[in-house]
Amino acid sequence: MNKKIMLTGDRPTGRLHIGHYVGSLQRRVELQNSGEFDEIYIMIADTQALTDNAENPEKIRNNILNVAMDYLSVGIDPKKSNIFVQSAVPALPELNLYYLNLVTVSRLQRNPTIKNELQLRNFETSIPAGFFTYPVSQTADITAFDATIVPVGDDQLPMLEQAQEIVHKFNSIYGETLVEPKALLPKNESSMRLVGTDGKNKMSKSLGNCIYLSDDSATLKTKVMSMYTDPTHLKITDPGNAKDNPVFIYLTCFATDEDFEKFLPEYKNLDEMKAHYERGGLGDMKCKKFLFNVLDNYLEPIRQRRHYYEEHIEEVYEILKQGTANANKKANATLNKVRHAMKIDYFEDEAFLDDIKDKLDN
Numbered sequence: 001m002n003k004k005i006m007l008t009g010d011r012p013t014g015r016l017h018i019g020h021y022v023g024s025l026q027r028r029v030e031l032q033n034s035g036e037f038d039e040i041y042i043m044i045a046d047t048q049a050l051t052d053n054a055e056n057p058e059k060i061r062n063n064i065l066n067v068a069m070d071y072l073s074v075g076i077d078p079k080k081s082n083i084f085v086q087s088a089v090p091a092l093p094e095l096n097l098y099y100l101n102l103v104t105v106s107r108l109q110r111n112p113t114i115k116n117e118l119q120l121r122n123f124e125t126s127i128p129a130g131f132f133t134y135p136v137s138q139t140a141d142i143t144a145f146d147a148t149i150v151p152v153g154d155d156q157l158p159m160l161e162q163a164q165e166i167v168h169k170f171n172s173i174y175g176e177t178l179v180e181p182k183a184l185l186p187k188n189e190s191s192m193r194l195v196g197t198d199g200k201n202k203m204s205k206s207l208g209n210c211i212y213l214s215d216d217s218a219t220l221k222t223k224v225m226s227m228y229t230d231p232t233h234l235k236i237t238d239p240g241n242a243k244d245n246p247v248f249i250y251l252t253c254f255a256t257d258e259d260f261e262k263f264l265p266e267y268k269n270l271d272e273m274k275a276h277y278e279r280g281g282l283g284d285m286k287c288k289k290f291l292f293n294v295l296d297n298y299l300e301p302i303r304q305r306r307h308y309y310e311e312h313i314e315e316v317y318e319i320l321k322q323g324t325a326n327a328n329k330k331a332n333a334t335l336n337k338v339r340h341a342m343k344i345d346y347f348e349d350e351a352f353l354d355d356i357k358d359k360l361d362n
Contacts, residue, residue: 002148002179003038003039003146003148004036004037004038004148004149005037005038005039005040005041005145005146005147005148005149005179006031006037006039006040006041006147006148006149006150006151006184007040007041007042007043007141007142007145007147007149007150007181008024008028008041008042008043008150008151009041009042009043009044009045009086009141010024010043010044010045010067011045011046011048011049012044012045012046012049012060012063012064012066012067013049013053013059013060013063013205013206014059014063014066014205015063015066015067015070015205015212015213015214016067016070016071016212016213017203017205017210017211017212017213018194018203018210018211018212018213018250018253018254018295018299019194019196019202019203019204019210020070020213021074021213022186022194022253022254023153023186023193023194024151024153024186025070025071025074025076026074027151027184027186027187028042028076028081028151029074029075029076031151031184032075032076032077032080032081033075033077033080037149039082039145039330040080040081040082041081041082041084041145041147041327041330042071042076042081042082042083042084042323043084043085043086043141043327044064044067044068044083044084044085044086044320045086045141046060046064046085046086046087047086047087047092047093047137048086048134048137048138050087050130051128051130051131051134052121052128052131054128054130064085064320065313065316065317065320068083068316068319068320069214069306069309069310069316070213070214070306071083072305072306072309072316072319073213073214073302073303073305073306073309074213074302074305078319078322078323081323082323082326082327083319083320083323084320084323084324084326084327085320085324086141088324088327088328089144089324089327089328089331090328091144091328091331091332091334091335092137092140092141092144092331093137093140094335095140095143095144095331095334095335095338096133096136096137096139096140098338098342099136099139099140099166099170100133100136102166102169102170102173103133103135103136103162103166107162107165108132108133108135108136111135111158111159111162112158113135113155113156113157113158113159114132114134114135114158116155117131118131118132134159135158135159135162135163136162136166138159138163139162139163139166139167142160142163142181143163143167143178143179143181143334144330144331144334144335145327145330145331145334146179146330146334147179147181148179148181148182149181149182149184150163150181150182150183150184151183151184151185151186152183152184152185153185153186153193154185154193155193157183157185160181160183163181164180164181167179167180167181168180170338170341174338174341174342175341177337177338177341178334178338194249194250194253195246195249196209196210196246197209197210197211197223197224197226197227197228197246198228199227199228199229199244199245199246200228211223211224211295213299213302213303213306214302214303214306215299216303217296217300220292220295220296220299221292221296224288224291224292224295225285225288225289225292227246227247227288227291228246229245229246229247229284229287229288230242230244230245230284233284236280236281236282236283237280237281238280239278239279239280240277240278240280240282240284241278242274242277242278247284247287247288247291248270248274248277248287250291250295251270251273251287251290251291251294252270254294254295254298255270255290255291255294257269259290259293259294259297260273262293262297263290263293263294263297264290264293273287273290336348
C-alpha cells in the first residue's frame with residue numbers, strides 16, 4: 001500500500017498573515033490532526049524566496065524563525081509534521097538540475113502563474129533565471145518527498161500541473177520512479193484568495209495590506225477600523241454591498257454563531273447581519289467593531305502560543321534542526337532512486353565496471 005504524504009510550505013519573506021491562515025494554515029492543521037497522512041513535510045522555502053530577494057538575504061535569514069513560530073503558534077505539531085528549511089536539503093537543487101533538462105523555455109513562459117508573478121513584480125526583461133524556473137524547482141521539492149498531496153490555492157494550480165508534466169516525462173524516459181502529486185484546493189472560495197484590507201488586491205506582505213497572525217490587539221484594531229468597505233455606502237440608511245466588502249469577506253471566514261451571541265446578540269448569524277447591511281440601516285463602523293472583536297478573540301490564543309515560543313527560541317531552533325534532518329533522509333532516498341533510474345549512480349552501481357569491460361571487450 002502506497003503511503004499518503006503531504007508537502008506544503010511558505011516563503012520566509014515576513015511574518016504570516018490571516019490570508020495564509022484561511023488559505024492554507026488552518027487546513028494544514030486539520031489535515032495534520034486527521035491521522036490520514038503517513039508523513040507530512042512543511043517547508044520554509046528560503047531558496048525559492050532568494051530567487052527575487054538575492055540582494056537582500058538578511059530579509060530571508062531574519063524570517064526563518066518567524067515563520068517557524070507562526071507555524072507552531074497555529075497548531076502545527078512537530079511530532080506529526082516535519083518543519084524543515086529548504087536550503088539545508090542539498091538533494092533538492094540536484095533534482096532541480098536534472099528536471100531542468102526535461103522542460104523547454106517556451107513551456108515555462110506559458111505558465112500562467114509565472115506570467116502573473118512576473119507582471120506583478122515588474123521584472124520585464126530582467127527576469128532572474130531562478131525565479132523563471134521556479135515551477136521546476138517546485139517539482140524537485142514535491143517529488144523529493146514522494147508527495148501524493150500538495151495543498152494549493154487556485155493561482156498555484158498551473159505550477160502543480162507543470163510538476164505533473166515533469167513527473168510524466170521523467171517516468172516515460174527513465175521508468176516509473178517519481179510519484180505523481182495531486183492538488184488539494186481550499187474548501188471555500190473566500191479562503192482561496194483572501195482580499196487585503198485595501199479591498200483591491202490579494203492579501204500580500206509586499207503590498208502592505210495584511211493583518212498578521214502576530215499583530216497585537218492595538219495594531220489589529222487600527223487595521224480593521226481603517227479597512228476599505230463599500231464606497232457607495234455613504235450613509236447608514238444607504239443599501240450596502242456585502243459581497244465584495246472585505247469586512248464581510250473576513251466575517252465569512254472567521255465569524256461563528258457564538259461570536260454573534262457574545263459580541264453582537266441582535267443578530268443570530270452572519271446572514272441576518274448581511275441582510276440588514278444590504279437593505280440599509282447598518283453602519284460600517286458597527287460592522288468593523290464586530291469584526292475586530294471576532295478577530296481579536298480568534299487570534300488571542302495564537303498570540304499566546306507565539307509568545308511562548310518567543311521565550312523559548314532554542315526549542316524552535318531544535319524543532320527546525322530535527323525536521324530538516326528528517327527531510328534530508330527522505331530527499332536523499334529519492335535522489336538515489338532518480339540517479340539510479342538515470343544510470344548516473346556510477347559508484348553505487350556494482351554493474352557499472354562490468355558493463356564498461358564488456359563494451360571494451362567487444
